[in-house]
Amino acid sequence: MHEMSLCEGVLQVLQTEAKKQGFNKVKAVWLEIGDLSSVEPEAMLFSFDVVTRNSLADGATLNIINVPGQAWCMQCAKNVAVKQRFDECPECAGYQLQVTAGDEMKIKELEVE
Amino acid sequence: MCTVCGCSEGESRIEDANNKHHHENSHDHEQHDHEHHDHSHKAHEHHYGHGPAHAHAPGMSQARMVQIEQDILGKNNEYANANRSVFSEKGILALNLVSSPGSGKTTLLTRTLQDLKDEMALSVIEGDQETSQDADRIRATGVPAIQINTGKGCHLDAHQVGHAFEHLAPAEASVLMIENVGNLVCPAAFDLGEAHKVAILSVTEGEDKPIKYPDMFYAADLLLLNKIDLLPYLNFDVDKCIEYAQRVNPRIQILQVSASSGEGMSDWYQWIRLAHQTRLIGHQKLNKTEKTTEMI
Numbered sequence: 501m502h503e504m505s506l507c508e509g510v511l512q513v514l515q516t517e518a519k520k521q522g523f524n525k526v527k528a529v530w531l532e533i534g535d536l537s538s539v540e541p542e543a544m545l546f547s548f549d550v551v552t553r554n555s556l557a558d559g560a561t562l563n564i565i566n567v568p569g570q571a572w573c574m575q576c577a578k579n580v581a582v583k584q585r586f587d588e589c590p591e592c593a594g595y596q597l598q599v600t601a602g603d604e605m606k607i608k609e610l611e612v613e
Numbered sequence: 614m615c616t617v618c619g620c621s622e623g624e625s626r627i628e629d630a631n632n633k634h635h636h637e638n639s640h641d642h643e644q645h646d647h648e649h650h651d652h653s654h655k656a657h658e659h660h661y662g663h664g665p666a667h668a669h670a671p672g673m674s675q676a677r678m679v680q681i682e683q684d685i686l687g688k689n690n691e692y693a694n695a696n697r698s699v700f701s702e703k704g705i706l707a708l709n710l711v712s713s714p715g716s717g718k719t720t721l722l723t724r725t726l727q728d729l730k731d732e733m734a735l736s737v738i739e740g741d742q743e744t745s746q747d748a749d750r751i752r753a754t755g756v757p758a759i760q761i762n763t764g765k766g767c768h769l770d771a772h773q774v775g776h777a778f779e780h781l782a783p784a785e786a787s788v789l790m791i792e793n794v795g796n797l798v799c800p801a802a803f804d805l806g807e808a809h810k811v812a813i814l815s816v817t818e819g820e821d822k823p824i825k826y827p828d829m830f831y832a833a834d835l836l837l838l839n840k841i842d843l844l845p846y847l848n849f850d851v852d853k854c855i856e857y858a859q860r861v862n863p864r865i866q867i868l869q870v871s872a873s874s875g876e877g878m879s880d881w882y883q884w885i886r887l888a889h890q891t892r893l894i895g896h897q898k899l900n901k902t903e904k905t906t907e908m909i
Contacts, residue, residue, distance in 0.1 A: 502767060502799040509685045517681055527676055531685070538798075538828050585827040586861045595860045605685040605802075613676050 503543040506605065507551040513607055514557055523612035526557040530609045534602035535569040536585055569602030626762045627777050628745060689803055692771035696778065696806025704786040706892040708885075709807035711829060713822070714795030716815040717839045719747050721872035722792055726754045729882060733889065734787035738777045740769040740794045747792065757781060768799035771806055786896075788889055797826035808892060809833075815840040816847055820854035827861040835866050837881060842871040 514526050529548075533539050541564045548562045569582040573589040574596040580589050582602070588595055684690060700707045712718045726735055737758040739748040748760035759781045761773050774791060783789050791807060793800040801810075812833035814822055817840055823830040830836065836858055838851070851869070858865050868884065870877035 502802070505766075505768075505770075505799075506685050509688055512688045513681070513683050513685070517679065517683075521679055523677075523679070538802075585831050586824045586857070588860075596863055607681050607683045607685060610679045610681060611676050612679050 503540060503547040504551065506539065507544065507547040510548070510607060511551055511555060511557065514610070515555075517610070518556055518612075521612075524556060525613040526552075526560045526610055527613060528561040528563060528611035529557065529607065530563045530565060532565045532567055532604045532606040532608050534567040534604040535583060536599055536602040537605045539605060541566070565608065567602050567604050569599065571597035571599045573597055626764065627773065627780060628748070628760045686802060686804075689771050692775055693804035693806040696771055696775050699775075699778070700789070700806060700808070701892075703783075704893050704896045705783060705789050706787075706885075706889045707789045707791060707805070707807040708888075709791045709793055709800070709805050709810045710813060711793045711797070711800045711810055711833065712795060712813035712815075713797045713818065713826075716795070716813045716818065717872055718792060718795065718813050719750055721813060721837065721839055721870070722790060723750055723754055724872045724875070724878065725790075725881070725885075726751065726756045728878065729788075729885065730754065730756055733886075734784040736781055736783040736787060736789050738769075738774060738781065738789065738791045740773075740792060742766070742794060757783070763794055767794060767796050768803050769793050769805060770803050774805045786893060788885060797822070797829045801826075801828040801832045808888065809835060811835045811837060813837045813839050814854070816844055816849040816851070816854075820850045821857060823854065823858040823861050830858050830861045830865065833862070833865060835868065835884060838867060838869045840871055840873070841869045841876060842874040 510529065510531070514529070518524065518526070531544070533541060533544070544564065545562055548560075552558055552560060569584070569587075570579050571582045571587075571589075572578070573580050573592065573594065575592045575594045576589060579600060580591060580597070582590075582597065582599070585599065586595075587597070589597060696707070699705075710718055710722065722737065726737070729735060735756045737748070737751045737756060739745075739751060739758055739760045740763060741747055741760065742763055742765075744762070745760040748758045751758035759777050761769060761777050763769065763773070769791065778789075781789075791805055793805075810829075810833040812829055812835070814836060816838065823836075838854065841851075844851070855867055858867060866884075868877060868880045870881055872878065
């Protein structure tokens, strides 16, 4: 989707945190990206490099932690694995699913100096 | 620039009161750090992150680990929440209209404004990549409108909408329509502080749009299936389309309308009235005003 905008969002968070937590350089960033977040990890890696150039995160390593999609099936009354938003329930083939995990787009932790 | 759809920040413009463009980012000092991005493509280094040789074990140097657990869109969400609380305080119902280009969004909007402007106070924030043609079409109806040009950006963000709102200064207890950039992908993720996203899909587009672009239909509360006057000339399967939309989003409400023939539009207007009433119920300052008591 709009990985470049998202990376700019990441950089903004890094800049705010740098002031708050008193660091000058970011060496590594861990992101949690869910399967259902419509973020393309490859595009994210590419954009991150471009966006962070000449910033406090120049040359930082971007690590993407994948979070598998999960949904609550109302028919089966339990959590089931899904790959896309419109997947049917793998057990009852129903569509009454409520996504419970996998739509994350989160900055989890940083390695800083 | 975005590798997928061409987004970039730093180029958006909002009309000022005299309809002249000014640079929105003059208000936003944090954005200035990003200005080097446009040049960085020159190097053509398509490396996808750095290899393990660059890895540093935490604790081995002066490096330290910081847990932050923050949403990537946190900044946008902060602006969106600020917008939401202003809308709520002023009793304004904000609707975010989203669709692909050519779904008849502006036609639907101008007809809606024509038909409802004597009944309730309305205003419009128009988002397009370039030109103020849509805002001009809206203003021709007599409803106040302001144009945001996103430049290379493919969606409106909450920060732009916040500024446009300040310039537009809509009346209390009014309805604010935000017409997003024609795009079924990016606007889904950017909360603007609206009460509802309203997706518009026209029957000339193909019934499988809801599953091709699931995020948008998942994010929307209402789907307006537009141009239904053209159904006799098309192979569009309405039932299939509704089934797909509900598969992606079981709680979505679907109305079939035609902005040109007017068919089904009264249902849409009733939906707006009810949403507006819901916004005003229990509002300490506004629920006793004349505007609201005479509405339904």
